[in-house]
Amino acid sequence: MNGKELQDITQWLINYPERFRGEDGSLHRMHELKRDHSRRVAGYCRFIAFEIGWGPGRVNMAEAIGWLHDVGRFPQWDEFGTFYDPSSIDHGAKGREVIESERVLDFLPEGRRKVILDSVILHNRREIPESTDPSSLPFTRLIRDADKLDIFDLVYGHLEAGTIRKLLPGISTDKAASAPLLEEIAIDGRASYHNVKTVPDFLLTQVTWVSNINYAPTFRCISENHLIERLRRYLPSKNSGIDRILDSAIRRVAEGCAG
């Protein structure tokens, strides 16, 4: 993808939320947040792609996917007033629908279009399906890494500002981690959202993401910013289950940095 093509896609995404402005001309804060998130994820995509040695065309493709990956969020918020997929729509699938119906990628050859659409659809799946086209795989893995880095930033911003509960409407005020969640993580290192009842549960779920990171530069970002260590402050202390989860995540990050 050349620079002009990337520029066109970027501009399209920046303009797209404009159509959701209310009658008073204001853009919903959630739409603004998503546009900012898309910009930052695009930056992370570019960073990771560059660091792993991709050429300029692939770096541009990666950045374009970063801009587009959450485009389904805009109509999702507009129609349902939530970003919670289980009670609304799969925002990855919706993203594909928007990109196709708006013909955003019509100027690209079929192969590249497919890579971008696959990455958008698969960025939010629990697992990348085994049937995924090999040419889409590296990009799908990359957007999933970049997205996680920005979510870490977002969560820290809220933790430090003391506003984390705003991010998690409906979550319990209990300060403990839930036993079923700790058990689930102890079994296979994974956590499912239906077991997330408290803020510590949510933070531990984030910690388990490190077993799902794909590229060394992403691990390095997590390591250099001490993202896991810093979470300790916001989790119950003297809980051996939690300590084990954190320690194993820190080890996994160190291994990942080594590539």
Ligand SMILES: [Fe+2]
């Ligand atoms: Fe997303």
